[in-house]
Amino acid sequence: MINMDLNFAIYSFITLFIIVDPIVMVPIFRAILADYSKDVRKVMVKRAVFVGVIVLIIFTLAGNLIFKSLGIELYSFRIAGGILLFIISIEMLLGMRPSTKSTEKEENEAIGKEDVVVTPLAVPLLTGPGAITTGIVLFNTAGSPVDRGMLFVVIAIVYVISYFILSRSERIFDVLGHTGTMVIVRIMGLLLSAIAVQFVITGIGEAVAGIGL
Numbered sequence: 001m002i003n004m005d006l007n008f009a010i011y012s013f014i015t016l017f018i019i020v021d022p023i024v025m026v027p028i029f030r031a032i033l034a035d036y037s038k039d040v041r042k043v044m045v046k047r048a049v050f051v052g053v054i055v056l057i058i059f060t061l062a063g064n065l066i067f068k069s070l071g072i073e074l075y076s077f078r079i080a081g082g083i084l085l086f087i088i089s090i091e092m093l094l095g096m097r098p099s100t101k102s103t104e105k106e107e108n109e110a111i112g113k114e115d116v117v118v119t120p121l122a123v124p125l126l127t128g129p130g131a132i133t134t135g136i137v138l139f140n141t142a143g144s145p146v147d148r149g150m151l152f153v154v155i156a157i158v159y160v161i162s163y164f165i166l167s168r169s170e171r172i173f174d175v176l177g178h179t180g181t182m183v184i185v186r187i188m189g190l191l192l193s194a195i196a197v198q199f200v201i202t203g204i205g206e207a208v209a210g211i212g213l
Contacts (some may be wrong), residue, residue: 004146010018012154014139015195018134019130022162026169052126053159056135074140075206081133082199087182088130092189093183107193
């Protein structure tokens, strides 16, 4: 009988969706792809989402190998990841664009490029340090192979939803407006701050148990 932790699946979905944050990406994608036709924009968003999800899956799978090669314990990465996510959440709560995504200068330069799919659309806008950190931590948090498999299904779902939102960025931005977008971003930032604190608390608990204090 296959046992799946539904709570883990829901927690993973909420965490990854907040980190990828396609809603805050709507005005940014809209600006970068403004010079392209509607059909071309959809194709470029689809390619960006595909590249982003592949990059996240690769790093999620390679996380343990990276840890072992560098001699890093999981609890150290969990604490560091929690701190990173907390910084991102504070920026979201203040209505700022997360600095781990990309800088305004990078986005302005991207507008002039012929192909902006890989950089900055896929990386780091969709899949940045925050998403990669979260993917690795969740993979190591999964209690069974089934839960790990479900994590990749969750990743795929998050990016499919992101494609749906970003491919209709103009319509969504017209409905939400700047104010509506910022309200949602701040709510998501509050949720992310709680998740980040839990990452740190769990990491500290694992560190204490591992050291034997």
